[in-house]
Amino acid sequence: MPLLVIATANRKKGVELARLFAPARVALKTLADFPNAAVVDETGDTFAANAALKAVTQAKQLGHWVVADDSGLMVDALDGAPGVLSARYSGPDATDEANNRKLLSALAGVAPEQRTARFVCHICLADPTGTIRAESEASCRGRILPAGHGAGGFGYDPLFEIAEYHRSFGELSALVKSFLSHRARAAARLVPGLIELADRGEFR
Numbered sequence: 001m002p003l004l005v006i007a008t009a010n011r012k013k014g015v016e017l018a019r020l021f022a023p024a025r026v027a028l029k030t031l032a033d034f035p036n037a038a039v040v041d042e043t044g045d046t047f048a049a050n051a052a053l054k055a056v057t058q059a060k061q062l063g064h065w066v067v068a069d070d071s072g073l074m075v076d077a078l079d080g081a082p083g084v085l086s087a088r089y090s091g092p093d094a095t096d097e098a099n100n101r102k103l104l105s106a107l108a109g110v111a112p113e114q115r116t117a118r119f120v121c122h123i124c125l126a127d128p129t130g131t132i133r134a135e136s137e138a139s140c141r142g143r144i145l146p147a148g149h150g151a152g153g154f155g156y157d158p159l160f161e162i163a164e165y166h167r168s169f170g171e172l173s174a175l176v177k178s179f180l181s182h183r184a185r186a187a188a189r190l191v192p193g194l195i196e197l198a199d200r201g202e203f204r
Helices: 011-024 047-062 083-088 096-106 174-180 182-199
Strands: 003-006 027-030 065-075 116-126 132-144 160-162
Touching: 003 011, 003 047, 011 027, 011 065, 011 174, 011 182, 047 065, 047 116, 047 132, 065 083, 065 096, 065 182, 116 182, 132 182, 174 182
Parallel strands: 003 027, 003 065
Antiparallel strands: 065 116, 116 132, 132 160
């Protein structure tokens, strides 16, 4: 079975992405399985640039097919912030809790109807030479709640209310999120290309 490395050391993100790529019928590992994984500075100014940087760097370093995503939250009232800085919004030693506190502080006094936002995910697939072989991008719209709801997910999930369900990502089950989230939508667009590469014998 072909091996696909998910370029994340974040356990929760790794579990989520592994579930989303399961239909591709590949063996999945994360960077936690590779002590020699590269340390990649996310210096790109777009989600696409950072996803490509991670996929290409890790593929060359590990000699395996690698899929990498870069995702973030774009809040309309904050001119698209935190954007590509979502994971580091509260500083270099940011935590989910600190990022959420900073976001709520930045939106203090903003009316509910003006707290619209979208999660964006860009995914890149690189072969062992570091060549990008497929990529996709998708988004999911919602709004930022005045306080966190639910303990599921990670990052800004407890604050992001998905319009279709009137629940935060922190309250929704993993099954529901696997259909609605930005990562789910981006992965669904990439999986057919991955299967095609495997069927042609290029991904092995």
